[in-house]
Amino acid sequence: MVHDVAALAVELVDMAAADHQSAVRANSDDPAEQLVWRRLTARHGDRLGEIMDDYGWPTAELVGEEAARAAWLIAQHADRQLDVQRRALHLMQQAVSSGSASPRELAFLRDRTLVNEGRKQVYGTQIAGVKDGAPIPWPCEEPERMDELRAEVGIEPFDEYVAKFHLA
Numbered sequence: 001m002v003h004d005v006a007a008l009a010v011e012l013v014d015m016a017a018a019d020h021q022s023a024v025r026a027n028s029d030d031p032a033e034q035l036v037w038r039r040l041t042a043r044h045g046d047r048l049g050e051i052m053d054d055y056g057w058p059t060a061e062l063v064g065e066e067a068a069r070a071a072w073l074i075a076q077h078a079d080r081q082l083d084v085q086r087r088a089l090h091l092m093q094q095a096v097s098s099g100s101a102s103p104r105e106l107a108f109l110r111d112r113t114l115v116n117e118g119r120k121q122v123y124g125t126q127i128a129g130v131k132d133g134a135p136i137p138w139p140c141e142e143p144e145r146m147d148e149l150r151a152e153v154g155i156e157p158f159d160e161y162v163a164k165f166h167l168a
Contacts, residue, residue: 008051009067012058015044016070019077034066045078048088049062057091059100072105076112085113103153109145113136125167135162 022040025033048071051058060068069076075088089109109119115138124137124146137158140146147157155161 003016005055005062006057009063009134011047012051012063012067012074015047016073017066019044019073023077030122041074041077042080045081045084048074048078049084050092052084052087057088057101059095059113060114061100068101075109079112079116082113083114085109089113098158104155105117106152107153107155107159120134123153123155125161127162131138 009032010127018040022037023058025037028037053064058068059070062068063071068138071088074093075085075092078088089106092106092109096103096106102114107123108125111123111125115126120139120141122141124140124143126138126147127135129136129167137146142149150157150161
């Protein structure tokens with residue numbers, strides 16, 4: 001089992017590295033490039049589903065910080081596999097409740113899943129587009145409480161967050 005967990009940690013980190021390398025293709029104008037991204041994220045989503053079957057949520061205690069963050073990234077990008085995203089969200093919520101996962105990462109996954117379901121997000125982490133050089137979030141359930149809710153899970157205020165995006 002120990003060897004399996006070590007191998008799992010390496011696999012998750014490798015998947016996140018491949019994701020990072022391929023992410024530039026996600027918004028490419030070239031449909032073939034987009035397809036490469038979709039295939040990669042689908043393959044990773046399928047594998048994360050298998051990992052959740054075998055281990056539950058891959059927490060830092062189980063696989064280490066870097067691999068746990070990699071699992072979260074893979075769940076974030078499983079946009080066309082809502083079943084995988086919902087399951088990851090559920091398992092990660094349990095892990096956060098027991099103190100073994102990041103509330104901040106959970107907030108991002110929650111928003112991403114809500115947006116993929118066509119619902120309003122909570123924390124304003126998902127950006128719909130840019131208007132007059134300013135990022136516009138997908139609609140939020142309580143926009144007036146967004147920064148307060150963000151603070152509760154360790155996310156900087158929206159204005160600080162979007163200042164990181166260099167937009168023309």
